[in-house]
Amino acid sequence: MSTTEAKPEATETPEGRNVPRPVFTDAEAGAKEFPSSTSRKYSYFEPRKRKASVYEDVTVDVQPDNDRHLLQGWIYAFADGSSGYPKEWTGLKSSDWHKFLDPNEEWEQTIFRNASSIVRQVQASVANASAAGSFETWAKSWTRVVEQHVGAWAHAEHGLGLYVYTPAQRDGPTNMINNALSVAATHKLRFAQDLILYNLDLTDKVDGFDGQAHMATWQTDPVWAGVREMVENITATRDWAEQFFATALVFEPLVGELFRSHFVMQVAAIHGDFVTPTVIGGGEADAAREQRGARHLFELLVKDEAHGPANVALLDEWAAKWAPQAEKAARLLQPIWSQIPEKTLRFEDSYDRAQARFSSQLSDLGISTPEGA
């Protein structure tokens, strides 16, 4: 019996009630066999594995492309005639931008689960430390480092999140690239807020903690001038891929990891501080996710059969342009290593680790490490 011939069995509606009536329609999968009755997968893209992941299903082709299924072209243009998501908005070229799938597979559910988990982790750590009176045992000089320099770092994260990754997510040629950049922006913004709200907690809980010191440190302390200059320079870059490269593969290893992993995470505990590494660790994990995405994207581009050599040449140029800035920023931070009483780690040791990681990432991609970096 066909659906149209079926007699719906509706319930009676009680007098005085005016509501829609449930009807048995039997419109569930498998109720009938007919052409395409089992066609239950998105069929317009090739999944990476045999079966598409949820991430692929909810991300691929949501942003149309003239090179794929878009029939009538983009229907609005900017004043200069460019429209949609112009591939010319980066100097890099790809035979198929759609090959990039975010290795972190970020979509709605993962974004909020991961971020909430870090929020809870940070808040629980601060609450536990506060209850245990652990802030009272901090070395005074370490307190100054946290109020000035850890506070200053929040600005760098904020700048990269709001004025680098956020605009970059408008520009990429595919939904997979742009969603990954959106999530990166969110990570940075959350991390910046985590740090500054941690600063607020410490202002309330630590005697003599100057909650405003981070602003002057970021804006006027020569130690931070290089970091601020590089961050501002990345914000003023038009090419979204260059912004991604400069942030994830130059700034992060040479400056971000230098300060976060190879300084704060290493020395906090011996100064009685187990909370700051927790807060920093959340951002560090996020930055590692972004780097994973960046490595995958740039690997596809340097291995592109048609454009690989040209892409490598341009990435070499970008590395030569950004690495000296990152090196300058890193070296200007050196005095911070001298501001703590327990000198278990030399700046040069930290820098060597950062530099080794920077070089190895570039080397894996076939990009030259600029001289001196």
Added chain:
Amino acid sequence: MSRASITKAHEKIQELSWDPTFVTPVEKYATDYTFEKAPKKDPLKQVLRSYFPMEEEKDNRVFGAMDGAIRGNMFRQVQERWMEWQKLFLAIIPFPEISAARAMPLAIGAVPNPELHNGLAIQMIDEVRHSTIQMNLKRLYMNHYIDPAGFDITEKAFSNCYAGTIGRQFGEGFITGDAITAANMYLTIVAETAFTNVLFVAMPGEAAANGDYLLPTVFHSVQSDESRHISNGYSIILMALADERNRELLERDLRYAWWNNHAVVDAAIGTFIEYGTKDRRKERDSYAEMWRKWIYDDYYRSYLLPLEKYGLTIPHDLVEESWNRIWNKGYVHETAQFFSTGWPLNFWRIDGMDDTDFEWFEHKYPGWYDKYGVWWERYTEMSKKAAGGAPITFNAGADYEYPHRCWSCMVPCLIREDTVMDEVDGQVRTYCSEGCHWTDTVAFRPEYQGRATPSMGRLTGKREWETMYDGVDLAEVVEDLGYVRDDGKTTIPQPHLDLDPDKMWTLDDLRGYTVGSPNVALNGLSPEDRETAMQKYRRGGPGGRPAREPIAAD
């Protein structure tokens, strides 16, 4: 977090911004608006520490409902008539959502107010949430609804169907052109503040009445984010109003954005709600009644009109004409009829209207039957696959003249008497209304009322869908679009809901009919013949009837 601690936290995060000293910020997206720095506040005090757990909780509720729907066999109660239209709606809507995310940097770059930047960045990730959660809902429909065909090709179909292109401007309009026109006036001030009411509140209500409680679950979760977005937009328009130089641009953009949103959203959502439902209780609000409450009263009277105290001229004429089109000119009915006329070119099935529907329409829209009833009776008759019977699209007995398409909103010129024809940029174009003619010829130009508007966008692309297949056989078109089921011959679109394979139309049934472009044909006429043809066209309708009386000589 308590309200007091949110306020304190929100004040604290303002310390994160600074004025760059090493560089001048690059202008990625131009605007002709001017903004002075102003300490405009974010009244909702958005902080990520409280935002993420809140959204996670909302997600948990959504995913819990999804599990419940599957375990509770919700699809035994959903109406196929309703679900089929979801193939179109859910093909379109994730793109506007993700476009809204992409639009945020346009607003951030244009408005010098770091406090608002923070709120706009949170909106960005909201929109990623909305896009992917809606794609996931569609995935669930594909997996559990009786007929997955159409859901399975969803984003491809969105990219190549004429209806997808109409919907696409509700998305492309957010991300392209003047940054404030796009990301604030079109997206936030009009689309989100006015039309999400019918998109995300009226639509889910109707879904529930048709046995689907997942659409309400997902879309109410989405709608609960919109108040923050509305707040972002309102703060920006107040900043824009502070500068007298923006007044003309604000008035231009309100006119464009209002009219385009009305043309696109009312066409689509009006059709889904009025023609996709099986709930014909007389007490149920019609789309026109919902529109009057939620758009006219709640938006126009409560939101737009108060802006007049800032000296802004509100497009009263366009608001009234929108209502006139919905109530007196049958805009929604004409659109539903057009979708159904062109059923072979859809990627969903369309159920015919029956006596119960007729009675409801006549009750809600007196005079409906005289205009549309007979055509729907023919639709049902012509939906039956008879030997040699033409689809209604090409059936002379349908008494329907295939319409010209509007160059601006891309909905056809269905209210025939309002059709405007003009030669623009060296091409004869048709427009559904004076409002759409103005959009192309006045608003989207590098000069407006004597002032240069170098940042304003342009209308571009192949705007008449029929041009793409002018002169091609209908079966070939359907095959090229990919709207064919897995047996290689039965079409995804059907003019009825009967899934008996013997009663389903195939490519063979559509062979021998040639698709034609009204615009190509119009441009091929001499100026005199063109004018005569257009005069006749304007005398046609309602219900797409061709004009019958002889043409009067001018």
